Amino acid sequence: MKIQEKQEGDVTVLVLSGQMINVKIDIHPHVKKLIDEGRKKVVIDIGKVKWFCSTALGSLMASYSSLKSVEGNMKIARPSRKIYSLLYQMKLKEVFETYDTVKEAVDSYK
Numbered sequence: 397m398k399i400q401e402k403q404e405g406d407v408t409v410l411v412l413s414g415q416m417i418n419v420k421i422d423i424h425p426h427v428k429k430l431i432d433e434g435r436k437k438v439v440i441d442i443g444k445v446k447w448f449c450s451t452a453l454g455s456l457m458a459s460y461s462s463l464k465s466v467e468g469n470m471k472i473a474r475p476s477r478k479i480y481s482l483l484y485q486m487k488l489k490e491v492f493e494t495y496d497t498v499k500e501a502v503d504s505y506k
Contacts, residue, residue, distance in 0.1 A: 397412060397445075397452075398413050398414055399412055399423065400413070401426075404502045405502070407437040408430055408437065408439070409439045409498055410423070410426065410427075411441045411443075412440065412442050412445050413444035422455050423440070423452070423456060423459050424455045424458040427459035427462060427470070431462060436463060436466055436467065436468025436469070438470045439470070439472075439473050439495075439501040439502055440459075440470060440472050441501075442472060442474060442476075443498075445479065446478075447476075447478060453488075456470075456472075457488075460492065469493075469505075471495060471504060472492045472493065473494070473500070473501040474495075474497065475494055
């Protein structure tokens with residue numbers, strides 16, 4: 397898995413690509429670094445991720461919790477149908493705000 401970072405105004409977009417199975421790159425430390433830099437509005441673009449394991453899901457949850465603890469927020473953009481279904485079945489759709497596009501997710505911060 398790879399993480400590419402982009403800035404859209406005051407919103408940081410993390411573009412994930414590859415498979416998030418047996419993840420070697422943890423998202424949570426990356427998000428904690430953003431928090432340390434004062435960046436608390438985050439969009440996770442998972443449009444290039446086909447599937448992920450429970451470890452990756454735990455990393456997303458930890459990232460979300462860390463941002464919430466400093467009055468920040470994290471939103472998910474471009475989940476595949478398979479990942480959206482997983483979030484729905486695990487009742488995480490109630491936790492994560494999900495958007496069809498990165499633009500919609502970024503605009504939701506306004």
